[in-house]
Amino acid sequence: MSTDHTSTHPDSPLHGRGAGSETINLAAIRQEYTKGGLKEGDLPDNPLSLFNRWLHEAIDAQVEEPTAMLVGTVSPEGRPSTRTVLLKDLHDGKFIFYTNYESRKGSHLAKNPYISLSFVWHALERQVHIEGISSKVPAGESDAYFHQRPYKSRIGARISPQSRPLKSRMQLIRSFVAEAARWVGREVERPVHWGGYAVTPERIEFWQGRANRLHDRFLYTLQADGSWRKERLAP
Numbered sequence: 299m300s301t302d303h304t305s306t307h308p309d310s311p312l313h314g315r316g317a318g319s320e321t322i323n324l325a326a327i328r329q330e331y332t333k334g335g336l337k338e339g340d341l342p343d344n345p346l347s348l349f350n351r352w353l354h355e356a357i358d359a360q361v362e363e364p365t366a367m368l369v370g371t372v373s374p375e376g377r378p379s380t381r382t383v384l385l386k387d388l389h390d391g392k393f394i395f396y397t398n399y400e401s402r403k404g405s406h407l408a409k410n411p412y413i414s415l416s417f418v419w420h421a422l423e424r425q426v427h428i429e430g431i432s433s434k435v436p437a438g439e440s441d442a443y444f445h446q447r448p449y450k451s452r453i454g455a456r457i458s459p460q461s462r463p464l465k466s467r468m469q470l471i472r473s474f475v476a477e478a479a480r481w482v483g484r485e486v487e488r489p490v491h492w493g494g495y496a497v498t499p500e501r502i503e504f505w506q507g508r509a510n511r512l513h514d515r516f517l518y519t520l521q522a523d524g525s526w527r528k529e530r531l532a533p
C-alpha cells in the first residue's frame with residue numbers, strides 16, 4: 299500500500315486535474331453539515347452559559363483536544379498572528395490560558411491587549427469565536443495552576459525561552475537536565491516569565507453548521523450596562 303499521502307488514485311474524485319498525479323483536488327473535499335441546529339429561542343441571555351454547554355458537549359463527545367483554541371494577537375506593526383493554546387479555566391466570565399509572558403504572543407499582548415480565541419469542534423460541526431481584552435492573572439492564581447502541573451512541565455516552563463531561536467535541541471535538553479538537578483527535593487517555583495492571561499469577552503459568536511451552507515450564526519455583543527445583545531448573522 300502506498301504511503302505517499304500527496305498522491306491519489308486516478309479514479310478518486312480527489313485526484314487533481316491536469317497538473318500531475320501528485321496533486322489533490324482540494325475543491326472536491328466537501329461535506330454537508332447536518333448534526334444540529336441552533337434556535338433563537340434556545341439562546342440564553344448570557345453567552346458564557348451556552349459556551350459552557352458546548353464545551354461540555356465537546357468533552358462528552360470525546361473530540362480531540364476539546365479545550366484547544368486558536369489565539370489571535372496583533373503585533374505592534376498591526377500584523378495578526380495565531381497559535382493554539384489550551385483553555386485551562388473559565389471563571390467570573392473570563393477565559394484563562396497559560397503561556398510564557400516573553401513569547402511572541404506575550405510581547406504582542408504587552409503592547410496591545412486585544413485578543414481573539416477560536417474553538418473549532420469539527421465532530422460537532424461547531425465553532426465559537428471570542429474577541430475581547432486580555433490581562434495577566436494575579437500571581438497567586440498562576441502559582442496555583444503552576445503547582446498542579448507535572449514536575450517535568452514545570453521544569454520545561456522554567457528553561458524554555460519560548461519563541462526565541464535555539465541553536466539546537468541539545469541546548470534545550472542540557473538546560474532541562476541542569477534545571478531539573480537544581481530542584482531535586484524542592485518544590486519547583488514558577489518563573490516570573492510564565493503565567494496566565496484572563497480574557498474578558500466583548501463579542502462571542504456561535505456557529506453551528508447546517509445543510510446547504512445555511513449555517514446558524516448567533517452573535518452576542520457586550521453592552522455598556524453589562525447585558526448582552528443577541529443577533530442572528532447571515533452564514
Ligand SMILES: Cc1cc2nc3c(=O)[nH]c(=O)nc-3n(C[C@H](O)[C@H](O)[C@H](O)COP(=O)(O)O)c2cc1C
Pocket residue numbers: 363366380381382383384385395396397398401402403404460461
Ligand atoms: C494542542 C496544542 C496545545 C498547546 N497549548 C499551549 C499552551 O497552553 N500554552 C502555550 O504557551 N503554548 C501552547 N501550545 C504551543 C503554541 O501553539 C505555540 O507554539 C507557543 O505558545 C508559541 O507561540 P508564540 O511564538 O506565537 O508566542 C500548544 C500547541 C498545540 C498544538
